[in-house]
Amino acid sequence: MTDTSPPPPQAAGNLDYRVAHLAEHLASGDLAELGVRLELRGDAVLLTGTVPSTQCRDDILRMAREELAGHPVHSDLLVAGTSSPDHGEDLT
């Protein structure tokens, strides 16, 4: 019998491995970013977390879209707040 099914995809191209490699690159590269969560959402990837600056947020999103080309990348990344608190917490 002839097998007419398509060949299995390259395992290294599986989305979960690509996401894992992206997480490694975010941590080990210039961004040193360990605080971004990468979640598989069907065929897409969702980025969540709080990063130090808008430049970091933009760099992370650009890197994710490059490394995960072919899959939608959704971003819900926040930039850390830098305002002063208007009150303290009483620990009595």
Next chain:
Amino acid sequence: MIRVAAVGDIHMGPESQGTLRPSFETLPGCADVLLLAGDLTRHGTPEEAAIVAREIKDLGVPVVAVLGNHDHHDERPEEVTAILRDAGAHVLEGQAVVVGADGARIGVAGTKGFGGGFVGRCAGEFGEPLMKEFVRYTRRCADGLHGALKNLDERDCDVRIALTHFSPVPDTLAGEPLEIYPFLGSYLLAEAIDTGGADLAVHGHAHAGTEHGMTSGGVRVRNVAQPVIGQAFHVYHLPGRHG
């Protein structure tokens, strides 16, 4: 009343200069001390440390810091420490310092700490040398913290604060994936705090965690990672020993 400002995980890089300074300059009006709970830089380079140094220099309140894992990444923690100390910060690792103004004596004991996990779900000192060293390193950090807290016990402090980067309790990790808790803290730090004695424990590291927790000995714990508190710092009001 003692007013303690704290923040961690500010992760400063080249584009960060000046982002926190305006808020930090309000500190003399609302706090008696600023605690920095580690991960002050992104890679632990001297250049990034210099950015932090300019952000905290001459603030008008004492600054007490511990380093975090990011501050070790470039494997030059001594240089990072020296740059921060040149800017006037007290940088602690297994050490204690007493600071304050107007007669208040605020004791701070600090260590970076390390991981290992929490009671019933933790790494053990067993097996491969790397695994044993992992746990022994955490134990050395915890022992340093305990010794520093005991040192403060003899110095007539109004309040004693334990400052770490890694978390002493799982409470303040809520929001993080359970699977990574052992990389976020260790019960050995909480045990050191409870046996050494403290009025407050402050840590960072867990960006997706929550602010409030408590050790089993009843010491309040606050996760002040900047992504958690969402501001340049938070302030905690402590009654002090003399009310």
